[in-house]
Amino acid sequence: MGGPAQDSGSTDSAHLEPYWAELRAGLRSDIGARMFDQWLKPARLGAYCPMTETLDILVASEFSANFVSAQFGDRLRLAWRSAHAGVRDIRIVRAPEASALRVLAVPAPAPEAVAAPARAASCFQPRHDFESFVTGESNQLACSAAQAMAAEEQPRFTPLFIHGGTGQGKTHLLHAIAGAYLAHTPGSTVVYMSAERFMMEFVNAMRANETMAFKARLRAARLLLIDDIQFIAGKGATQEEFLHTINELVENGARIVISADRAPQQLDGIDPRILSRLAGGLVADIQPANIDLRLAILEAKRLVAGDPPVPDAIIDFLARSVRSNIRELEGAFNKLLAYGQLTGRTIDMEFAQAMLADTVRANARRITVDEIQKACAAHYRIDPAEMRSKRRARAIARPRQVAMYLAKKMTPRSLPEIGRIFGGRDHSTVIHAVRTIEALRESNPDIDADVRALLRQLES
Known part of the structure; x- marks a missing residue:
């Protein structure tokens, strides 16, 4: 946008x-x-x-x-x-x-000019740069490897193979690599295409008896980026040409970056020689963003979003509700902002829940109170039965309060229902537990770290 x-x-x-x-x-x-x-x-x-x-x-x-x-x-x-x-x-x-x-x-441009440096630079989206790529545990290796591939110094590895699910940032990194590389080497030839386009152009070149021109254009690249390599699975002639292309580029010291939706060893229908070449470079995966990374991504968007303001509670709601991929998370944020601008409505919880009802339902994974009790018991090394017992020793009561707090945040259960599951307690006991843990998260780093770890575990 x-x-x-x-x-x-x-x-x-x-x-x-x-x-x-x-x-x-x-x-x-x-x-x-x-x-x-x-x-x-x-x-x-x-x-x-x-x-x-x-x-x-x-x-x-x-x-x-x-x-x-x-x-x-x-x-x-x-x-x-x-x-x-x-x-x-x-x-x-x-x-x-x-x-x-x-x-x-x-x-x-003429077909041969597709990879011309002057034109290549403008094809890459400026917003997809390294500065706008928010990093966390799930994507740090991929981002660091991408920066090394784009640096002025010759990388110690090639090809770079980045894999991860849809909407997790692979294409963003490919654009960032190209943009950063062209910034310090503007005279170099960069070729970027999807695997599907590679196949289409190769087939068209064979039909037109222009395979030599196709080969020459690709093999002149100093940086070759191929997106979604899984789409050439089962295409024998295309794979043969692709293998020869990357072999020659590697021998000539060119840089190669490949992306896919899964690891090399999981790519069915791909020539083993290609898989060996891909695995011989650096393989970096992008895992689904955890809660901390989702919060960081939303915070980065909020900083540049302008009016209407998006409160912290809504950022937290989005991060916990939209877990499928980063693209959908950013889309949900953009939708709220656009509707807020369009209607003049304040972006509050009622508004957010109404606008994103379908998205939230699609992302919902039913976490049960029983799962929460077992996770907390394992984390604090107590018997799961203690979650329902009447014992009030701090070593038991504090984990029980954490579990009640998480049950309130992560399940649709009412306070009386949560109380009953925790050994027939009154709803006021649950309210007290929730308020206690909220206060402790502000003042006690250890409790906050415990809660964050349990949230990540339960949401994974």
């Missing part, structure tokens, strides 16, 4: 207009004429970057970009991918000027 449209390093998107017309008709039917006419009818195609297969969709203002991205971004992205038009990603952006809601007529 937001930001300027892509510049002259990108190409004319006129060839995508027929697809856009068809997609608009389907979108109008899906979301209703009123919403379509208000938000999507004025939108126009902007620049298209064949290198990253990213298309700009232009709207009239920053506010419109935020709202359309939050409300319709995923739907538009899926629609374009389903159209098989060579568009893997979209950016919904403010038009460069009020009169610029039109197709940007930028001359398309």
Whole structure:
């Protein structure tokens, strides 16, 4: 969302207009004429970057970009991918000027110029840099390896293989590597493409008897980045060419970065020689973001979000409710902000729960009070039966209070229900436990560390 449209390093998107017309008709039917006419009818195609297969969709203002991205971004992205038009990603952006809601007529480069350095730099999204990549335990290795691959000094390893689930930040790191590398080596040739595009261009080159030009273009790269390598599984001829390409680039001292949704040894249908080459470099995984990283990501977004303000309680609610991936977490935040701007509503808990009801339901994993009791008992090394006993010794009472506190935060159980599960206690006992642990988390670092560790364990 937001930001300027892509510049002259990108190409004319006129060839995508027929697809856009068809997609608009389907979108109008899906979301209703009123919403379509208000938000999507004025939108126009902007620049298209064949290198990253990213298309700009232009709207009239920053506010419109935020709202359309939050409300319709995923739907538009899926629609374009389903159209098989060579568009893997979209950016919904403010038009460069009020009169610029039109197709940007930028001359398309010759096929050989796709990897030209002057054009390559503009294809990478500036917002996907290392500074905006929030790190935590789950992605620190991948980020550090990516920075080493982008540094001026020759890296000690190649290729770099980054794997992780959808929406966890792999593509962000690939863009960051390219941007940082081109910043200190602007004369170098950088080639970025999805594995799907690699396959498509190779097949087209064979049909047109232009395989030598295809080989020459890729093997001239000083930095090659291939996204989603799992999509060439089972494609024998494509894999053979890919293997020869990376072998020659490694021999020539080029840098190679590959991403996938799983580790090399788990890639079914991939030539063992490719897997051996990939595993011979550095393999770095990105695990799902834990609660601390999700909070840090949301805090970074809040710092630059502007009005309306997003309270701490809402940040905590989002971090605990949206656990599937970072992209969905950021989308939920953007949706709240856009709706707040649109309606003038204060972003409070009632508003957040109403706007994100579907998202929260999709992410819900039912954690039971019994799970919480067992986790707390194991953490504090007491018998699980003590959670329901009448003993009041501090070594028993404090773990029991922590468990009550977590039961209140992590389950939909009412206070009386929680009290009954903890040995038939009154709801006032649960209230006292919750308030006690809240106060201790502020004053006692050990208790706060215990609670954080239990939250991570239970949410994993």
